[in-house]
Amino acid sequence: MDLNFTPEEQAFRDEVRAFMRTDLPADVAAKVKGGKRLTRDDHVRWMTALSKRGWLGVNWPTEYGGTGWSPVQRHIFEEECAAAGGPRIIAFGVNMVAPVIMKFGTAEQKAHYLPRILDLTDWWCQGYSEPGAGSDLASLKTRAVRDGDHYVVNGQKTWTTLGQHADWIFCLVRTDPQAAKPQEGISFLLIDMKTPGITVRPIILLDGEHEVNEVFFDDVRVPVGNRIGEENLGWTYAKYLLTHERTNIAGVGLSKEALRHLKTIARDQLKNGRPLIEDPIFRARMAQIEIDLMALEMTNLRVLADVQAGGAPGAESSILKIKGTEVRQAITDLARRALGPYALPFQSEALDGGFNGEPIGPGYAAPVAAHYFNMRKLSIFGGSNEIQKNIIAKASLGL
Known part of the structure; x- marks a missing residue:
């Protein structure tokens, strides 16, 4: 690997710096630099600026509206964002569920969800961890029972980051409790947070921040068309998502x-x-x-x-x-x-x-x-x- 930046890469860095000077809201940058709390509106204004420039999907291919940037360009962008006081992009939609939809979703799912992520129509959160299933995620107990063209979901998710702002949640649910291995009976569902039966309760952290939540599902009806991939193969999709999450961390x-x-x-x-x-x-x-x-x-x-x-x-x-x-x-x-x-x-x-x-x-x-x-x-x-x-x-x- 050549550790020196090319003239083209240096020019790209200058372009990113110019964008930060003109499009990063000054009050948001001041909050980030001063370690202040950010509101939902702060995040939305910043990501809207990126979206208008075509720079929100930094790791997306151009065919889906992404930047098509090289790894070095993405690295430069992240570095300059942090230096300028740009908030970190909320990852759940653009960097986590989007790659799963791109790889495993149907054509209809890609056409519907991906543009709505890029233009900020939908704010996503993650429904993985449960009170008894954290690092041992395969122990999850949230159930999804097939009822015609819908699943009926019951259970609880916890540590749901920024779930209080979310329009949608991607969830791991158990669709086959009799599977020989716990990983084999899990499906991956996309759930509208406005669906009746969903309750969000705040968890206040040590720093006094309302960053995470508990999310309860009581007879929540989810269309089968909101399932990613095949039934009971959700663990495969979850592992794919987690590798992207861990890289972003x-x-x-x-x-x-x-x-x-x-x-x-x-x-x-x-x-x-x-x-x-x-x-x-x-x-x-x-x-x-x-x-x-x-x-x-x-x-x-x-x-x-x-x-x-x-x-x-x-x-x-x-x-x-x-x-x-x-x-x-x-x-x-x-x-x-x-x-x-x-x-x-x-x-x-x-x-x-x-x-x-x-x-x-x-x-x-x-x-x-x-x-x-x-x-x-x-x-x-x-x-x-x-x-x-x-x-x-x-x-x-x-x-």
């Missing part, structure tokens, strides 16, 4: 921007009268994170190149998921340590736009505790890191 661009912010904090904070960044122990910790991030970036580019060539991310996505989450957690942990006592108080209200209260410590201290709390989840969602290590051991090492 790597978040190289976000980690690089977070590391730059950490260096700013380390230059500003003092230890024994000298900038913290000059402390040899702290510098060594920060250097190790930067080395790990550089290795992650190269690995991410290799995986994206394989996908561009027509493949799908396999066990490599598990490597990206593990290392990407470890790097992001390490950065937030080191930022918390750098701020010392200023990171201890947690002002949840200081994360809201328009907060006019008295901050505790430097202005950049308010979101540090919240980010630290929130990043604890990264090693769990998308399949816990322990599960990812098992996948690597079996698929890559033959253990």
Whole structure:
């Protein structure tokens, strides 16, 4: 792999930077840079700007309205978005269910759902985890019983990220409880969140954020035409989706921007009268994170190149998921340590736009505790890191 950017790639970077200056809403970028909470409208305005430019489907082929960008272009775009303060694209529609529809959906499903994802008609959420089925996802118990041209769905999903905003949810449901293996009796359904019988209840996280939810299904009728692929083969489609999710979790661009912010904090904070960044122990910790991030970036580019060539991310996505989450957690942990006592108080209200209260410590201290709390989840969602290590051991090492 050539590690130098070509003149064409440098020109593309300039194009992305120009777009960020003109089309990224300044108030949204300020919220992201300041660690403030984003509203649904903030996300929609940003993704609408991308959609109008034709840049929302960054990993989509051109035949479906995507950019057709190379892996390097996608990498540059992600990096420049993070540097400019662009919110991360909400992945559930454009980066998760869309690839499944493209590969396994019918022509009618592709023609209906894909344009609605690109023009933001539909906001999607994910219905995988349940109270008794997280990393052991095949233990899910939400039932879908065939009744003529419909399935009748009963059960519960949990940790449903941004489900309070969603128009649609893609769900794994059990359609054959008698299957010899639990993975063999699962189907993949697309469900309209406005369907009678669906209830969404908030779960408030440690950082005070309403980010996730419980979703209950009580005799929810779903047309059979909303099933992706064949009945009882949903586990195959779910695994395909999860490899894309785990690749996206790597978040190289976000980690690089977070590391730059950490260096700013380390230059500003003092230890024994000298900038913290000059402390040899702290510098060594920060250097190790930067080395790990550089290795992650190269690995991410290799995986994206394989996908561009027509493949799908396999066990490599598990490597990206593990290392990407470890790097992001390490950065937030080191930022918390750098701020010392200023990171201890947690002002949840200081994360809201328009907060006019008295901050505790430097202005950049308010979101540090919240980010630290929130990043604890990264090693769990998308399949816990322990599960990812098992996948690597079996698929890559033959253990």
